[in-house]
Amino acid sequence: MKETIEITVNGMPEIVPSGISIADLIQRFGEEDPHLIVEHNGRFVFIQEYASRTVSWGDRIEFINADFGG
């Protein structure tokens, strides 16, 4: 059985596969906003990092929809 870890996504505890990438998390949580902001432990994640950056036990992920209205 694949190892799992507990992380916090949008303030809620979630059990996810160990070593999961940001890209996989975006898919897993059904985030479809093309201008999604991903915050990983308080830091902005660049799009080019989504595939390579993985999360660890206890990490905090926030998916934020960008605000472009004025």
Added chain:
Amino acid sequence: MLTPEEKERYARQIIVPEIGEKGQEALGRSRVLIAGLGGLGSLASLYLAAAGVGTLRLADQDRVSLSNLNRQILYMHADIGRIKTEAATERLLALNGTCRIDPVCADICASAERLVEGCDVVIDATDNLAARRAINRSAVKLGVPMVYGGIDGFSGTVAVILPGKSACLECLFPDRGSHQNSRTIGAIGAVVGMVASLQCAEALKLLLKTGQSLADRMLHIRADRGEWKSIRTRRNPNCLVCASL
């Protein structure tokens, strides 16, 4: 030198230690571009004119409509149908006749560089990503600090872009040439006001060279939860707009 009338008008600002008479004079010598005269631009132009910013360049090509008035408090009901830059100029001069208004009724995307040129600070008060990208590119190219502000319903974002020093808009939202979103964005006056007020506070700090700016951070407001937080950002080494600076 401030005139006696200016000393009285700005008395409550001059007593702020970070401003003083010197700071007030510096504001009077400043020129700020307000790109977009919608909700954010309404508030930003009122606050900055009232604060004594010497010259406001106002850019928008729209006319005032009834559906603007829930949030665009620069305009009166009687302004419906008027060109925004004209109605805005009249209102701002009525508030503070010492402020120089430079209205430009033009498409922001097509004239971004001309609009930014010669300004000390840019307030990005546009309402779409294409215009934001155009203003960002010009601000970065000309080295003019820009204060980003955006809203969507009960949420809002503010960030300061210091060209070559902090993340620019393109660092954070790279243009991948697709996903043009034509959705009409919900806008609540009170939330627009929060964002515009923060943009003005950041602009004043930049003009006064005081305080700690919101550069390399995005302040994200969730008025529906009564929460706000800042997200740490940094320059994107792959940025097509600012990586070469």
